[in-house]
Amino acid sequence: MSTPFRYTEPTPPRSATGRVADVYEQISRDFGIERPPTFVVLSSAPEILVPAWALLRESLIAGAGDRTGKELAALGVSLTNKCPFCVDAHTMLLHATGDHALAERLARGERPKDEEHARVLDWGRATRVPGTDPMPYPFPREHAPAYLGTALVFHFINRVVSALLTEQLLPWNAQRLRAVRSVAGRAVGRSVRRRAVPGAALSLLDDPGPAPAWTAGTCVGPAYAALRSAARGSHRAASGDADLLDAEDRGLVREALRSWDGSHPPLALDGVPDRRERPAARLAILAALAPYRITDEDVAAWRRPEHTDRCPVRVVAYGAFAAVDRIESALPLPATGETART
Template sequence: MPSPFRYTTPSPPRSATGRVAGVYAQLADDFGIERAATFVVLSPAPGLMASAWALMRESLIAGEGSRTGKELAALGVSVANRCPFCVDAHTMLLHATGDHRLAETVARGDTPADEEHARVLAWGGATRTPGALELAPYPFPVAHAPAYIGTALSFHFINRVVSALLTESLLPGNAQRFRAVRSLAGRSVARTVRRRPAPGAGLELLDDPGPGPDWARGTTVGPAYAALRAAATEGEGLLDEADRILVRETLRDWDGSHPPLAWDGLPDRSRPGARLALLAALAPYRITDEDVTAWRKPIHTDHCLVHLVAYGAFAAVDRIESALPVRTAEETS
């Protein structure tokens, strides 16, 4: 069977120990897919893997609000980021929630008939654009905002990692393109998806991450987000100061658009680290074998590559998060 991993060779999950084994155990219990390639690809960097999982678990899976709504938000994010792997995954997970008609509506690219569903899907897509008008008011209760925002930011990160480091095929032969396969795959994890586990287990895999941002105050989403920020930012050590400045300045001015093919601000392969980081941030689906080969020297392990991609991916997440219009329950009471 062809490997889904483009540039890394993760260790088999059965050989995992420590924190990585803990993530696989929680994936099996709370996500229903123990060896999800989305997280296996991060396993060369255990702290990064654990924090990415914790943010997804504490927001999408254990956070407040309906799983259907949060899957729609994640789907909107994935469509906006042009991540077919994640679009297909969330379509199947919508089948798992039991709303098969909704799943097939979005699979066709149509707008959900239910106005609330349509607004949540549009909100998710709008999060890619800093300051977008569609981001306010929330299409969900303010009390559920930490979980919805955490879900959106989680998948802004995951989409970029997936597009950079995995193939586009969710299932062998793109079998998920068939309606019967989508439905069957969803039903296989339906029991897990329809159960909302208690918050907090994801944080047990982290090292004292801190409380996190104000929009997630008092929830387990906040520390998980803080942990992912810290773990992803470690990748900046793989770049020199000039390259770090280029990444920061490019993201500071980013308006959410997809870069043109003739991207004047993208360095050539003589600055391969900056090139990879910026592609991971804004157009990860355009990373090529030549881009990775130009950067990867004998000293660069899978751990290094995963961290460099994560650094670029989180640079985009950070720009998105900083521009979100945030409302708290206290402000509306």
């Protein structure tokens, strides 16, 4: 039987233990979806899975603001990142919020009728370009931590999904049928519309480190800091093994992201290392800039017999967060009188 997973074979969720089992329990309760491939694919590297879930939960699900608005922001991010799996998922989740007409307009590629909805969608799209001025926000200023957290976590998740999953959200792409979208959305509607208590995912985290000031003391801050710490360190392999990305590889990734302007790379992949020379750097850079361009040949050139399923997850996570880091670090300074960001 075919699976949605590329390059890994995650352990079945029913066999999960420890923090992975705790994450699945929260996902089932708060996300309303049993064993979503989006998170199952990360389960081979629990140190990445846990903070990725925490950031999504504390921003999209439990963070301040309207769920429809945050789904629109996440959809805008997914559209600009060319992630059809996530585009389809957010379209179905808009059905779950009860906004059926809006969901179907977007499924047809049309703009929302409501101008506020359209502005939020455009804002989500614009976040791919580092340094884009997000002000004035198309949502209340006090909701910014949740909206920014939502955008940043989906910049990460889009890249993981595009690299490590197929494009089929449901078997035979059934989500492309209006009736299936509607039924699937309604099935999780109760969970989506239920108010989640902020902070429940934070107990799953190790010491996350300092949170950026834009999180404004919300639960989004520790979750973001934990994902940042885990992803930045994901170039390391298991204890005693060589790094998955050596110092030169990491330097190439930093160089590729330093001047990145949010554009998608050309067909010739100018500036991306050759897979025969620096396969790890190539894989991480593609994960950052164009994960949908990762091929079987790219993975085969990098992977070694000693590489477990944890290894491709960590290399992809390193590259994916390099893009998030570039976007987050280029967030414009707030206006005079607002709290400065770190």
